[in-house]
Amino acid sequence: MTADSGVFTLQELLTLGWSMDQIRRATRAKTLIPLAHGWVSSVGADPRVVAAVSAGGALTCVGALAFHKSHGVPAIWIPPGYPETHVRLSKHQKTKARPTGPFRWCQGFGRPLPVLTAVDSIPVALGCAARCLTPEQWIAVVDSVLNTTSLTIPDIQAGMGVVTKSIMAKFDRCDARSQSGTETVARLRLIAAGFDVVVQPEINRHHHADLGVGALLIECDGRLYHSDEQSYRNDRARDRVTLIDRWLTMRLTYDDVLYGWDQALEDIRAVTRADRHRIRRKNDPRLEMKSRPPQ
């Protein structure tokens, strides 16, 4: 059962304590609306869930992940560019004509899992998303789930159906320490560009950066992160520490990483080129400045 979707199987309602007579009366009073066979929705049910069930399946993939994001798991990262309603059809519905509309029909690997709830669980949704999203997007979503929920990789694998070799290879590239989708995408792209990337490098006992390439720290501002007052203060305190220790910091926005990566990468290469990012040696004359208080 999916909390708050407002779409139920009759069996779910019976489990919730409804009697068949109550269901019939609610249907007559139009407080319950019949959808596909064996499914009803309440007034005010989530329209995407209603659309998916009316089309003969369950809301899945990025659609289900977006649903979970707005119902208790706010930090799940949702990749841009998937406006359709992603539906996982039941075995029964696959033999019928599919309705037209802004749907995308998604399916995980292996034998189809039964459709028992109106919204797929996070693991089942990830199983479908593995065939629908780019590997980079999928890894960013999984990172956000690992970082912000109690789900582990074995939990996800146990619930997602068949775990193929290609999915295992993608899990190997996941990192639960990632603080945002922006950070994950930047990490994957830096690694692909040949950089030796450190995740959450320690600046001192109290501060970490998002990513490190040598002595270049890269901070990736997710849209949800670094926006509250405490984060604002932490960022400033962290900037002072890095200044004292002579780290270089580059801040990348969501748009820099998602839509302006070529330029961002060029800038990172320019900063790291010619050993500019090397940690300063003890005899670096500029370190003298640290030990000389102003007169």
Ligand SMILES: [Zn+2]
């Ligand atoms: Zn999909």
